[in-house]
Amino acid sequence: MDQTQAPRLQPAARLMLRESVYESLKRLLMDNALEPGSRLSIDGLARELEVSQTPVREALFRCEAEGLVVRRPNAGYLVAPLITRDALLDLYDLRLLLEPTAAARAATNATDRDRRDIKDAVRAMGPAVHGDSYQAYREFAEEDAKLHTTIATAAGNPLIAETLDRLRAHVHSYRLYFRHGIAEVTTTEHQAISDRIQAHDPPGAEQAMRAHLENSRTRLLAAYDETF
Amino acid sequence: MDQTQAPRLQPAARLMLRESVYESLKRLLMDNALEPGSRLSIDGLARELEVSQTPVREALFRCEAEGLVVRRPNAGYLVAPLITRDALLDLYDLRLLLEPTAAARAATNATDRDRRDIKDAVRAMGPAVHGDSYQAYREFAEEDAKLHTTIATAAGNPLIAETLDRLRAHVHSYRLYFRHGIAEVTTTEHQAISDRIQAHDPPGAEQAMRAHLENSRTRLLAAYDETF
DNA sequence: CAACCGAAAATCGGATACGATATTGGAAAT
């Protein structure tokens, strides 16, 4: 019964190692633990995370597809730079095409379950602002993303929700606010959207969402311009 | 100077092997050379394409992200099933949210270069219909995708063009038409869109694009219902 | 002193082999 093999700290963790590496990397990136523009060496990450290179490469591959890192052929990966001002405007432009419509549809199509989820998501965001730490804002950003996703899902076309998720708007704003400092948070705008959806008021929901996005864009641009 | 090494047929093809594997796989999938739902073994593909497993795994990873294949954890990959009728409706729903607006914007924002590209793309689609083969329709589908991308790009917000590309609408319709038989092709609708953009007529372009998408949806649904 | 050049070091893309684990398909048994 003696172990002739070298002892394994993690005996072949069958829990989808590539996923956990991806999550670890994403967290490192989102928390700005890695400076935008700095290099990401494959086996450096492998050593740091104590896994082999295979799952690291797959995680980087995925992050590249999501725009979190950029690849230079035969020269490794870099942490993706912060979103530019122009790209930020494009992002909100697209959101303004999709989300007000989604909110209006949610006001008619949402199931009771959907409406409850939306109400819960708004309520969950109140306490998240308490702490002054980055961690607190991070939680807020995640809750915010969840609310918008819930509304888009309630609209009835899953493709719209997927498309919005893919924009990772909350990642960009989080990374910006991280540099600028904690932003004030407006629960009232979210409350207004939820109210109009609960009231089965499509035009109201659409308008509330549009106003929220436009205000959000203004706040984020102000943060951007103050930082740079 | 004698080569003690075994001769290499492709001396370390530095042309990004993962890319070419991805392209090969995508072509196999699009041409329905692989039945939807059938299994895709990693080293089976590796042997067939005469590469090692490493680039195959990365190509499959990418195809999974694009929805061309589906993965069952610890049990390999399957060729993704054809799009469902509901998903087809969702797809056109989203396109109708984005593309008419994009066409209207293109009518105002397009540069001279953009307008020329659009004109060329429409012109290129005339001859492509000639052959009766699948190959001919494949070329048409690619040209069609290019036209829509060009218009979206001319609208000025690259994020919109990316979003539309990611839907891979032409892949879905190609795979459907492949099963159903060759569909007739309407160049007149494309011509109308191009005309309105060339004439700097935003409402006209928007309307022409909307009509085109609605007709396209009708045609594709008819093909779908006849097939199943 | 700055700019350029070339060799060494680091790193990437890929190949290959191997172990552990999970799935699968078929034979045996109820």
Place this chain on the structure above:
DNA sequence: ATTTCCAATATCGTATCCGATTTTCGGTTG
């Protein structure tokens, strides 16, 4: 005919090696 069990097979991750390219760094030159 349905269930159980087992062997074959495939995936996922590890470890290691290789050629090619990129980067870095030191030295030479204008």
